[in-house]
Amino acid sequence: MRIATHVSKERPKPAATALNIGGAASRSGISVKMIRYYEAIGLISKVGRTAGNYRTYDDGDINRLEFIKRARTLGFSLDEIRRLLSLWDDDGRNSADVKALVLAHIAELDSRIAALKSMRGTLRHLAEGCDGDNRPDCPIIDGLAGV
Amino acid sequence: MRIATHVSKERPKPAATALNIGGAASRSGISVKMIRYYEAIGLISKVGRTAGNYRTYDDGDINRLEFIKRARTLGFSLDEIRRLLSLWDDDGRNSADVKALVLAHIAELDSRIAALKSMRGTLRHLAEGCDGDNRPDCPIIDGLAGV
DNA sequence: CATCAACCCTCCAGCCATAGGAGGGTCGAG
DNA sequence: CTCGACCCTCCTATGGCTGGAGGGTTGATG
Numbered sequence: 001m002r003i004a005t006h007v008s009k010e011r012p013k014p015a016a017t018a019l020n021i022g023g024a025a026s027r028s029g030i031s032v033k034m035i036r037y038y039e040a041i042g043l044i045s046k047v048g049r050t051a052g053n054y055r056t057y058d059d060g061d062i063n064r065l066e067f068i069k070r071a072r073t074l075g076f077s078l079d080e081i082r083r084l085l086s087l088w089d090d091d092g093r094n095s096a097d098v099k100a101l102v103l104a105h106i107a108e109l110d111s112r113i114a115a116l117k118s119m120r121g122t123l124r125h126l127a128e129g130c131d132g133d134n135r136p137d138c139p140i141i142d143g144l145a146g147v
Numbered sequence: 148m149r150i151a152t153h154v155s156k157e158r159p160k161p162a163a164t165a166l167n168i169g170g171a172a173s174r175s176g177i178s179v180k181m182i183r184y185y186e187a188i189g190l191i192s193k194v195g196r197t198a199g200n201y202r203t204y205d206d207g208d209i210n211r212l213e214f215i216k217r218a219r220t221l222g223f224s225l226d227e228i229r230r231l232l233s234l235w236d237d238d239g240r241n242s243a244d245v246k247a248l249v250l251a252h253i254a255e256l257d258s259r260i261a262a263l264k265s266m267r268g269t270l271r272h273l274a275e276g277c278d279g280d281n282r283p284d285c286p287i288i289d290g291l292a293g294v
Numbered sequence: 295c296a297t298c299a300a301c302c303c304t305c306c307a308g309c310c311a312t313a314g315g316a317g318g319g320t321c322g323a324g
Numbered sequence: 325c326t327c328g329a330c331c332c333t334c335c336t337a338t339g340g341c342t343g344g345a346g347g348g349t350t351g352a353t354g
Binding site for chain 1 (some may be wrong): 301303
C-alpha cells in the first residue's frame, strides 16, 4: 500500500479521519471515560496510538462506538452488547441468535415495566388518600408502617 | 382474628420477643447482610447487644425493618427511605411533605417506565423484521450498526 | 523559542444496593 | 465436651458510570 509517496498536495486520503478520544467521544456520544473503560474491559479492542501515546480512532472504531451507543440506549447490558458485537462481526451468524437475544431483552424490559407499574399503582393509591396538608395524619406513612 | 389472648401458659409478655439478626431477617424479609449494612450507614440506629455481642431486635426494631422492606419494595431509594423514616418518627410532620416525596417518586417511576417502553417499542419493531432463521441477514444488527 | 490552554495519559476512589467469603466467636442440644 | 447453627467483623466484587490527582503532549499564540 503506497503511502503517499510524492504527496503532491498533502492529505490525499479524505475519509481516513483519525480522531483523538475526545473526537471519538463527541462523534459517538460516549464519554471519554467510558470509551477508555470499554477498552479496559475488552468490549472494544485496543486502538492505535500516536507517537505521543494518544489513542486514535478511525472510521471503523467510530462505527463500533456508535453501535455500542445505540445498543446502550436500547437498554442492553454491556455483556449483551458484547454478544451483539460478536454477532455483528460474524458473517456466518444465524439471525435467529440475534433475535433470541433481543426477544430475551424485551422480556426483561417487560418484567421491569411490570414491576415499576405495580409500584406506581400502589403508590398512587396510597397518595390518593393523603390530604397533603399541614396535619400529620397520612395513609402513606400508615401503609408503609403496616397500619 | 383473635390470637389466643390469655394463653395462660407462661409468657406473660407476648409481644416482647427479642430476636437475633437471623430472626429479624426472616421476620422482615431483609437479609442479614442488609440489616447490618443499614445499621452501618445509619439507616437504622444501633440495636442492643447480648453479652456475646449478638445484635438483638425488639418489636420496634422489627417494625422499622418492615417499614424499610415495604418502602424498598415500592422502589424508594435508601435515601428516600431515610426521609420517610424521619417523617414517620416526626409526630409534627406535615402530610404534605410525605405526599410530595411520594409524588416525586411516582414521577420518577413514570419516566423510567416511559424510557423502558420506548426501548421496548424500538426493539419490537426491529425484531419484527428479523426472520430469525439460519441466515445472517438481520435488520436488528443493521439497525444497531446504523445501516 | 517560550508559554499556555486544551487536550491526553494512567491510576485510584466513590456511587448504589447487594452478595459472597474468610477467619473467628457464641450458643444450645446431645 | 463436641458439634452444628448461628453470629461477629472486615474485605471483595458486581454494573456502569463519574470524579479527581498528578502528570505528559499538542499546537496556537506572543
